[in-house]
Amino acid sequence: MKTNDFSSSTSPSDRRIGALFRHLTAGTDADRVSSVFASPTSGGAGGSVFAHLVQAPEDAILGVTIAYNKDPSPIKLNLGVGAYRTEEGKPLVLNVVRKAEQQLINDRSRIKEYLPIVGLVEFNKLSAKLILGADSPAIRENRVTTVECLSGTGSLRVGGEFLARHYHQKTIYIPQPTWGNHPKIFTLAGLSVKTYRYYDPSTRGLNFQGLLEDLGAAPQGSIVLLHACAHNPTGVDPTLEQWEQIRKLMRSKGLMPFFDSAYQGFASGSLDTDAKPIRMFVADGGELLVAQSYAKNMGLYGERVGALSIVCKAADVAGRVESQLKLVIRPMYSNPPIHGASIVAVILRDRNLFNEWTLELKAMADRIISMRKQLFEALRARGTPGDWTHIIKQIGMFTFTGLNPAQVSYMTKEYHIYMTSDGRISMAGLSSKTVPHLADAIHAVVTKAL
C-alpha cells in the first residue's frame, strides 16, 4: 500500500483522491500517472470537472494494428489482431452470411423494433442448442436460460455481474495467461480476480500439474474461467482426459465453471468436437455458465453477436435466473442489437444454410491448420534451433511462439512483422506467400541470441 494514497485520511475529499489515485495506478505503470491533484466537481469559472484526468494507455492488442498501419514497408505483416484473413490477406464474409443478409433485406415485413431484454428468442434457443448439443438433457429439461449479449465480451460481463450479485463466492480464477480483457471485465463486474497456472513456457504446453494444484487450493465454490477450446493467447488446450480430471476436481470442490467459447468450430473444424469439454460438464448434471461468441466462427465481428447461457439444476431456477439477468442488462443497454442475431438465426434455423456454414467453417479452420504445418516445415527446413512442435500442437487462431519481447521487437524493426509483445502470432494473418518471410525472421532472432 502506497503511503500517499490518502486512504486513512479523515478528509472525504482526500479519501476520494486516494481512491482515484489507486484506480489510476492499478495495473498500469505508476510512472504514467504524472500527478494527481484535488479537483472537486466544481470546475471553477468555466473549468472542466474532468480536468484531472490522465490519458488511458492504448489497448495493447489494438495498438499493434495501429503501429502496423503506420509502417510504410511493402513487406510488412500483421500478426496482431485475431480476425480471420484469407490466403490473399483479405477479410472474409462467409457466403451463408451474405445469403442471410439478402434474405433479411428482401423481407419487407421485417420490423426492427426493440428486442426483448433477453434478445432474439429464436436466436437464444438456437445458440443453446449449438453449444450444448440439440439433444442436451439440460435443454430438454428446460434448465437452461440463454440471453443474447454483445458478443463474448458482453456475455462475460453480464455473467460476471450476475455472479457478483447472486453467487456466494465473489472470486473468479482465470488462467495464466489469458485474453487481456478478461481481468478488466470481471473486475468491473464486481468480482475479485485470481489466477491459476496454465501455460508452461518450458514445454510451451499445458502446466497440468500446476493447474490441478491451483484449482485444488481454491476456496470451495470459487468461480473458474475456462477457455472451451483454442485457448487465447496460447493455443494450448487440455486433452479430453485432462478435461475429465478437471471436471472431477471442480465438481468435488463445488467450483463454478464459467466457459468462454469464442472459437467453436474454428479450432478443430468441428462444432461438436470444440464443444465437448462444455458438454462433459453438462452431462454430469451440474451447473455452469457459458459465454458464446459468433465473432470469429461466423465472421460477424463488428455486429457484436453472442449469448450467455446459464445451466441450472432446475427449470424454475432457470426462470428466476433469467429474470435477474434482465435486471443486469436493462440498466446497461436495455436490450441487445437485432441485426447480427437475426443473421445467425437465419443460418442456424435453415438446414441447408447450417450445413453450408459448417463447410465454410471447416475451410477456415483447415487453412489455419495448414499455415501451422507450413510454418513448422519452413523452420525445420531452415534448421532453426529449438523445438517448434508447439506450432502444430497448439490449436486455433493463435500461436504462442515462445519469443521474448526483445525478439519480438527485433522482428518488428528489422522484418516489419507485427505481433503482441508476448510473442503471440495470429495464424489467420499468415498466407503461403508470407510464411517464408516469417520463418526467416524467426530464424534470424533465434540464432541472434537476443
Next chain:
Amino acid sequence: MAMMARTIRNSASRRTMMMSRPIFGLRSMSSWWKNVEPAPKDPILGVTEAFLADPSPDKVNVGVVSLSLSLDLTDGAYRDDNGKPVVLDCVREAERRIAGTSFMEYLPMGGSVKMVEETLKLAYGDNSEFIKDKRIAAVQSLSGTGACRLFADFQTRFNPGSQIYIPVPTWSNHHNIWRDAQVPQKTYHYYHPETKGLDFKGLMDDVKNAPEGSFFLLHACAHNPTGVDPTEEQWREISQLFKAKNHFAFFDMAYQGFASGDPARDAKSIRIFLEDGHHIGISQSYAKNMGLYGQRVGCLSVLCENEKQAVTVKSQLQQLARPMYSNPPLHGAQIVSTILGDPELKSLWLKEVKIMADRIIGMRTTLRESLEKLGSPLSWEHVTKQIGMFCYSGLTPEQVDRLTSEYHIYMTRNGRISMAGVTTGNVGYLANAIHEVTKSS
C-alpha cells in the same frame, strides 16, 4: 392494430419436477441459485402482458406500443395512422446500399468515427466551434441507455462521491442506470400535478439548494414520461442558475426531431447551455427519430476545455466500453452514416421525422378537441401543451383501471399515454372512454 399472437412465457408452465438422477461427482443436489429471488415485473411490460391476454376486439393499447415483436419496452415505439410500426424509407434505402458490401470487421472501441461526427453536428450544430476545435470527447454508444450508463460509470470513476440529480418523474430506467453505476441519486422537482405542467419554481429552488458543482440530468426535449418541457425563456433562466452554481448539466436527448418536427429547435436547450459556456454531457439516441430501436445506436459526448482534454476523456470512456462490450455494433452505425452522409437521404430523413412528429401533434389536437366536444368538465389543455411521444393525462390509477376493465384500454397506471398508439381510427373511442371515466370528476 395488427397484432401477432404471442405465447407469453408463463413461469408456471416452465416448472418441472426436479429430476432425480444419479449425479456423478457432485456434492449436493441443491442449486447455487436457489436463493435467487424472482425479479419484480417491469411496470411497463406488465401492461403489455395484460393487453395481449385481453380477448376484446376493441382493445387499445396506449401503454406500450411496440407489440409486434417484443414484449419488453422501456419506451413507446412509433406507429403510423394504421397503427403499424414504421421502417423509414431513408432507412430502407440505406440498408439496401449496405447489404452485401460490409466486411463486418470490428469498429474501434469508440465506434464509427463517421457516425459520431454526423451525430455531433445534430446536437452541437453543423458549424459548431466545439466540433471545429475538437473539444468534444465522443463515443458511439448502445443507444441512449448505453450512453447514460457510460456516463454514469465515468462519473463514478472520475468524480467519486458525486451524486446525480434526477427529475421527478423520469424514465424509470434512469434510476436503474445510475444505481448500477453506484452513483447516489437525488431528485429535483419537475412535474406539477395541479397544472399538469412544469413546476418551475420547485425546479429552480432545488437547483439553487443543491451543493455547488452538482451533476444534473436534464431531458433536452420531449420529457419522458410527462411531455412537459421548459419554455425557451425558462431554459435560459435554468442555464443562468446552473452557471451561478457551477453545476454540471447532462442532457438526455432521445427525441431530437421527434418533438417539434425540427431537430434544431429540439436541441434549443442544449444550444442555450453551450452559448452560456457550460461544459455539458449529452446522450443521443437514434431509436425513435430514425426508427432504429433494435439496432441500439447512439452517442455519448462530453464537451471539454480543449482538444487535449477531449482526447484524454475519450480514451477513458473507451476504457469503460472495452470491458462492457469491447466495441459497439456496426450495422446501426452504418445506417446512420449512410443517411446523414448523403444530402438526399438526409433530406428524406428530415421529411420523415417531421411526418412522424406532425402525426402525433395532430393526434394531440384531435384528442383534446374530442374531449372538449364531449363536454368534459375537465381541462385537457395539457394534451396539446405537452410534447413528444407521451401525454401525462392526469388520470388517476383508479380511472386507468376502469379504462382497462371496462374499455380494454391499456396504459401505465401513472396515466401516461403513448400518443404514438393513437390513430384517427381509435381516437374517438379513446376520447369517449376517457370522458366516461372522468365526467363525474
